[in-house]
Amino acid sequence: MDGGGVNLEQWGYTNTIKLAGTLYEPLRHSHKVYGEDFYKGSICVPRLSGQVDLLPITMGGRLLMGGMPNVGDALTLIGQLRSYNQRVGERSRLILTAFIKDVIPGETGDECMNFVSLTGCVVKPPIYRHTPLNREITDVLLAVNRPFYKSDYIPCIAWGRIARELQDYPVGEKLAVRGRFQSRIYEKQQPDGTGLAKTAYEVSIMSIEKG
Template sequence: MQTGWNENRALLRGVAAAPPVFSHANHGVSYETFPLSVLRLSGQRDTVNVVASRELLAECPAEEGKELEVEGEVRSFNNKSGHGSRLVITLYARALRPGDGEPINDLTLAGVLCKPPVLRRTPLGRDICDLMLAVNRRYGRADYLPCIAWGTLARRCGALEVGDGVRIAGRLQSRGYTKVENGVSYEKTAYEVSVMQLEAVEDA
């Protein structure tokens, strides 16, 4: 996998939907997590989980209801606990500041496709394509990010192959759905990148 052109940049502006709680500690640094609610133009809200160091939160506290602007990267990890989603998507904060202005939900990602695209059609006849994008980090690890495209863009995505390099512009969205296991219904939330623009990237 080429690394020279891999990108992972996110800028979100919204409202803290709950106070931060402890997430984990790594190399002596403690991290907390809180949900950030970002209003769409449609009036719906995307609620994404932000992970920030206690140092960042000390400089810019994330009280519930406070408007915040978060700059960082979309991260993924495998949940092996057996509870909740197997692939957990979060927004890792590199900068945190008070928000002021209209909601923002902008992502730029560049990486390679690690699974064959799945092109399908909704019951109403609209094309939709699911992608899995692998984006390298600096130190050898990669984030595996589910992406979704619609319409003409979905048909373009459906023609891609595993190993193709792409650059995507879009937003990080949350989507509620119902899952039935052993006859019991559970309300769950999926996180994915809604693709607005896509271009091919040649190997560096």
């Protein structure tokens, strides 16, 4: 995905995610990079409201040398949010996953832990709108740099006061955001007029800081 001409290398960037929950989908082999096997699955993370987020995770085989976790096992995961483009027919789809760098099995500690900290820059003009219930919302795509001249493009969403503030941020603005990684089900209108349930993965912003 194109960074829109923004020079990411001139900035310093951070990307951290911490999740505590239970394994929802079993880890299955996905691919191999430089001789290391990688596995994909999903984790169920409860919210304080009682709802849950079902979040995609990816981890290397070296983290599983002590044994493969089972569905329902409690896990605390630490890593980064990563994105990549996946071809779907003639279109390209942005895929988001929690790339895990450390696994703590057993007790989750805080059953509702879902924390994301990102520093990057705005790569598309933010989109401000109102929901059907008249809630203010702003969508923004944040580019977060990582080593070897690569970048992750993270969809973020903000509400209320933060949404109003974020709507005027220009492309290239450097931002530090904190929030949670969430799954959100929405309905996509089909050509025949019917609705198709889809799941979006994004960072729900709780706080922002400029520069």
